[in-house]
Amino acid sequence: MKQMLKTKPNQRSRTAKRLDRIPPYLFAELDKKKAKFLERGVDVVSLAIGDPDNPTPDFIINKFKEALSNPSTHHYPPYEGTLDFKRAVGEFYERRFGVKLDPEKEVLALIGSKEGIAHSFLAFVNEGDIVLVPDPGYPVYNVGAIMAGAEPYPMPLHEKNCYLPSFEKIDKNIISKAKLLYLNYPSNPTTAVAGLEFLEEAVSFAKKHDLIICYDNAYSEITFDGYIAPSILQVKDAKDIAIEFNSLSKPYNMTGWRLGYAVGNKEMIKALGTIKNNVDSGVFTAIQVAGIEALKKGDNVVSRMKSIYIRRRDRLVKVLNEIGWKLKAPKATFYVWAPVPKGYDSTSFASYLLEESGILVAPGVGYGKSGEGYFRISITAPDERIEEAVKRLHKLDLSSKFEQEKH
Ligand SMILES: *Cc1c(COP(=O)(O)O)cnc(C)c1O
Numbered sequence: 539m540k541q542m543l544k545t546k547p548n549q550r551s552r553t554a555k556r557l558d559r560i561p562p563y564l565f566a567e568l569d570k571k572k573a574k575f576l577e578r579g580v581d582v583v584s585l586a587i588g589d590p591d592n593p594t595p596d597f598i599i600n601k602f603k604e605a606l607s608n609p610s611t612h613h614y615p616p617y618e619g620t621l622d623f624k625r626a627v628g629e630f631y632e633r634r635f636g637v638k639l640d641p642e643k644e645v646l647a648l649i650g651s652k653e654g655i656a657h658s659f660l661a662f663v664n665e666g667d668i669v670l671v672p673d674p675g676y677p678v679y680n681v682g683a684i685m686a687g688a689e690p691y692p693m694p695l696h697e698k699n700c701y702l703p704s705f706e707k708i709d710k711n712i713i714s715k716a717k718l719l720y721l722n723y724p725s726n727p728t729t730a731v732a733g734l735e736f737l738e739e740a741v742s743f744a745k746k747h748d749l750i751i752c753y754d755n756a757y758s759e760i761t762f763d764g765y766i767a768p769s770i771l772q773v774k775d776a777k778d779i780a781i782e783f784n785s786l787s788k789p790y791n792m793t794g795w796r797l798g799y800a801v802g803n804k805e806m807i808k809a810l811g812t813i814k815n816n817v818d819s820g821v822f823t824a825i826q827v828a829g830i831e832a833l834k835k836g837d838n839v840v841s842r843m844k845s846i847y848i849r850r851r852d853r854l855v856k857v858l859n860e861i862g863w864k865l866k867a868p869k870a871t872f873y874v875w876a877p878v879p880k881g882y883d884s885t886s887f888a889s890y891l892l893e894e895s896g897i898l899v900a901p902g903v904g905y906g907k908s909g910e911g912y913f914r915i916s917i918t919a920p921d922e923r924i925e926e927a928v929k930r931l932h933k934l935d936l937s938s939k940f941e942q943e944k945h
Contacts, residue, residue, distance in 0.1 A: 619647025862940025
C-alpha cells in the first residue's frame, strides 16, 4: 500500500488522455510572435479573430440593466431557457425563415452556440461513432467529437466545388459508421454560402444513410448584396433529423454575452437539454431578457452592421485584387478568405505578413488540412485599422509574387 502511494504520482498523468487527442493549437506559434512584437512596441494590426469591434447597441444594454435590477432574474434559470426567450426565438424563425417552431419543445437556450456545439457530441454520439465535419471548418466540431470519444471525419471543401462537400465521394464504409453530419453555411472560414437546394440534398443524404444533422447557422444574418441565407429547417421534414445552431453573438455584437440557441428536432433538443441540465443549468435570465430585445428589435442593427462590413470588405478585396489576387467579394460572414501567394504555405505566409507588415491574419490550415494554402482576414476591426492594413499591404510589393504565376 505504502509503495503504491509512493509510485502512483509518477506513473499516472494528472490529466485525462482525451486532452492528448486535441490537435495542437495552430495559432500558438503566431500568438507567441504577436506577443513578442507587441512587447517590442510594434503596432500590430490584428485581423485574425472574428469578433465584432462595435459595441452592443444601447437599447439591448438598457434592457439588460432593467432585468438585472429585478431580483426575479437572480435565481437559477430554467435550464432549457425561459419560455419568453424561446418564444422570441420562435417568432424570429417564423418572421425570418418562415419556419414554425414549438417554443416548448423545439427551442433550447445556449450559453453561446459554441457551448451547444461542444455539448452536442455528448448528447448525440457514442464512442467510436464517426462524425462528418467540414474541412476547413470551425475547430469545435473536431475537438467536440474527440472529447466525446467519437471520430471526426473531415469532408474536404474545395474552391472548385464552391466549398460544398461532395457526399457521393465519401467512402461507403465511413458513411455506414457515421452518425452525425455537421454543416456550416455561411461558412467560417471559407465565407461560402449554400442554397436551399444544397440543404435539400444534405437532408436527403442524411435520411438515406440514417444520419442526424447539426447545422451551424451562426452567420445567417451577416449576408450581403441581396443574398439571404436559408435555415436548414426550411427543408421539408428536416425537423425529423436536424437541429440548427444560431447565435446572438455575430448579428447584434454580443459575443461577450454568451447567448445562442438550438432549434429543431424535439428528441435532439431534449437530449442536448439533458446534458445542459446536468452540466451548466442554463443561461442567466437577465441575458435572455436582453436577447429577446435584440431578436425583436435588432433588424436595424443588423442592417447598419452589414453596411459597415460591406464597406470594409470592398476596400480590402479591391486592394488585394490590385496587388494580384483575383478574389470575388464574399456574399456573407465578416471574413475574406484568400489563397496565399506562390512559394508560401498558410503558416509561412501568415508569419511573413506579421513579420514584414505587422498584420495578423489566421492561417487556413488552422481550420483543417484542406485550409492549407489559404488565409483568413477578419474585417471586425475599425475602419482606420483596415486602412492601416491596406497601406501596409501596398508597401509589401507582393505583386512580383503573383507575376510569376501568370501563364
Ligand atoms: C462564432 C461562431 C460560433 C459561436 O458563436 P457563439 O458566440 O458561441 O454563439 C459558432 N460557429 C461558428 C462557425 C462561428 O464562427
